[in-house]
Amino acid sequence: MSSPDLYDELRPRAFAIAYRMLGSVSEAEDVVQEAFLRMHRARRRDEPIASPRAYLATLVTRLAIDQLRSARVRRESYVGEWLPEPLVTGPTPADHAETADSLSLAFLVLLENLTPRQRAAFLLREVFDYPYPEVARILGTDVDGTRHLVARARAHLGSRRARYHASRRQREELANGFFAAARQGDLRALEALLAQDVALRGDGGGKVPALGRPVHGRERVARTVLRGFAVYARHGVRVRLAEVNGQPGALAYDARDELVAVMELGIAEDRIHTVHSINNPDKLRHLDQVSDLGIRVRAGRRTDERA
Numbered sequence: 001m002s003s004p005d006l007y008d009e010l011r012p013r014a015f016a017i018a019y020r021m022l023g024s025v026s027e028a029e030d031v032v033q034e035a036f037l038r039m040h041r042a043r044r045r046d047e048p049i050a051s052p053r054a055y056l057a058t059l060v061t062r063l064a065i066d067q068l069r070s071a072r073v074r075r076e077s078y079v080g081e082w083l084p085e086p087l088v089t090g091p092t093p094a095d096h097a098e099t100a101d102s103l104s105l106a107f108l109v110l111l112e113n114l115t116p117r118q119r120a121a122f123l124l125r126e127v128f129d130y131p132y133p134e135v136a137r138i139l140g141t142d143v144d145g146t147r148h149l150v151a152r153a154r155a156h157l158g159s160r161r162a163r164y165h166a167s168r169r170q171r172e173e174l175a176n177g178f179f180a181a182a183r184q185g186d187l188r189a190l191e192a193l194l195a196q197d198v199a200l201r202g203d204g205g206g207k208v209p210a211l212g213r214p215v216h217g218r219e220r221v222a223r224t225v226l227r228g229f230a231v232y233a234r235h236g237v238r239v240r241l242a243e244v245n246g247q248p249g250a251l252a253y254d255a256r257d258e259l260v261a262v263m264e265l266g267i268a269e270d271r272i273h274t275v276h277s278i279n280n281p282d283k284l285r286h287l288d289q290v291s292d293l294g295i296r297v298r299a300g301r302r303t304d305e306r307a
Contacts, residue, residue: 006052007036010036010052010053010056011032011036013053013056013057013128014032014035014036014056014057014060015028015029015032016128017057017060017061017064017123017124017128018031018032018060018063018064019087020102020103020108020111020123020127021061021064021065021067021068021116021119021120021123022064022067022068022071023084023085023108023109023111023112024071024084024085025085025087025286026085026286027067027071028064030067031060031063031064031067032060034059034063035056035059035060035063036056038059039052039055039056039059042055054134054137054138057124057130057138058137058138061120061124061138061139062138062140064116064120065116065117065120068116068119069116072116078205078206079204079205079206080202080203080204080205080206080210080211080212081201081202081203081211081212081213081214082112082203083105083109083201083202083203083276083278083283084105084108084109084245085278085283085284085286086105086244086245086249086262086264086276086278086283086284086287087103087244087245088242088243088244088251088262088287089103089243089244089245089246090243101246102123102127103245103246103247104245104246104247104264104266105244105245105247105264105266105274105276106266106273106274106276108245109201110157111123111157113156113157114153114156114157117139117149118149118150118152118153118156119153120138120139121135121139121146121149121150121153122149122150122153122154122157124138125146125150126150126153126154132146132147132150135150170267170270171247171248171267172248174193174248174265174267174270174271174272175241175248175249175250175265175267176241177189177193178190178193178265178272179239179241179250181193182225182226182228182229182239183229183233183239185226185229185230187222187223187226190222190225190226191218191219191222193271193272194218194221194222194271194272195218195268195269195271195272195273196217196218197216197217197273198216198217198218198221198271198272198273198274198275199214199215199216199221199273199274199275200214200215200216200221200224200225200274200275200276200277201214201215201274201275201276201277202276202277202278202279203276203277203278203279203280203283204279204280204294205279205280205281205282205283207280207281207282207294207295207298208279208280208281208294208295208297208298209279209294209297209298210277210279210280211224211277221275225275228277231297232252232260235254235255235293235297236254236255237252237253237254237255237260237293238252238253239251239252239253239263240252240253244262244263244264245264247264247265247266247267248264248265248267249262249263249264249265250262250263251263251287251288253291254291254293256291257289258288258289258290258291258292258293259284259287259288259289259290259291260279260291260293260294261277261278261279261284261294262277262278262284262287263275263276263277263278264276279294281294281295
């Protein structure tokens with residue numbers, strides 16, 4: 001098989017592994033590109049590669065582990081709460097529900113509690129269904145060690161791992177209701193859609209206005225969302241519904257049709273359990289032209305404070 005054909009066939013799985021490992025589109029793309037480059041060099045040296053798919057999965061996983069160790073040092077000094085870079089995704093077939101769950105921002109944030117090797121072992125085994133011997137080979141350990149890594153990962157995640165199984169119609173109705181109530185400023189209607197223990201998280205990276213810490217509870221989250229949408233309304237921001245990381249969500253655009261923020265809703269048991277809002281411009285550039293509205297609003301607030 002030619003290199004371009006091999007790239008087209010293997011890239012989706014390679015990116016899927018790298019993105020779930022790193023929570024960053026740009027870093028995942030760099031890892032995938034480096035893995036393909038190394039495999040291409042190996043083929044040119046006539047090194048025996050029995051399975052390009054397995055070979056690439058090994059390269060991607062090991063490179064991602066190294067990258068994640070480096071990234072964690074940077075995230076310790078990150079301003080505000082760190083959230084993954086969002087992906088705009090398409091409708092997910094029912095038989096891929098497990099893979100879709102593993103794309104949710106809530107799940108990716110939860111994975112941050114694992115060590116890089118635990119994260120790799122858990123994803124390869126529990127999400128991508130690699131057999132234990134194959135996971136052990138990829139990680140360079142034995143089967144018993146791999147089982148231990150997966151077991152530790154399960155124990156860390158425990159019952160905190162949300163399951164977002166709901167019919168497409170239910171998800172669309174909840175998302176439509178959420179954004180309609182937010183635009184209309186209808187507090188009671190919004191509260192009725194939220195779980196009692198709902199959590200709202202935002203990521204501005206210190207560059208644009210965003211939540212400094214998570215907000216919990218139905219009433220507090222509803223009021224915070226309404227305040228945010230009131231700001232949007234004052235600046236002519238429009239919201240377009242989309243599927244984000246396999247979940248219902250929306251993209252917010254300013255009057256110049258430039259991207260301001262991406263939101264994702266985690267839905268389970270007919271209620272919204274998580275709301276994520278990514279406003280950091282650096283985490284949106286892979287999606288569209290990014291607005292400077294947040295930067296201008298932040299600058300205006302500083303001017304007001306000095307006045």
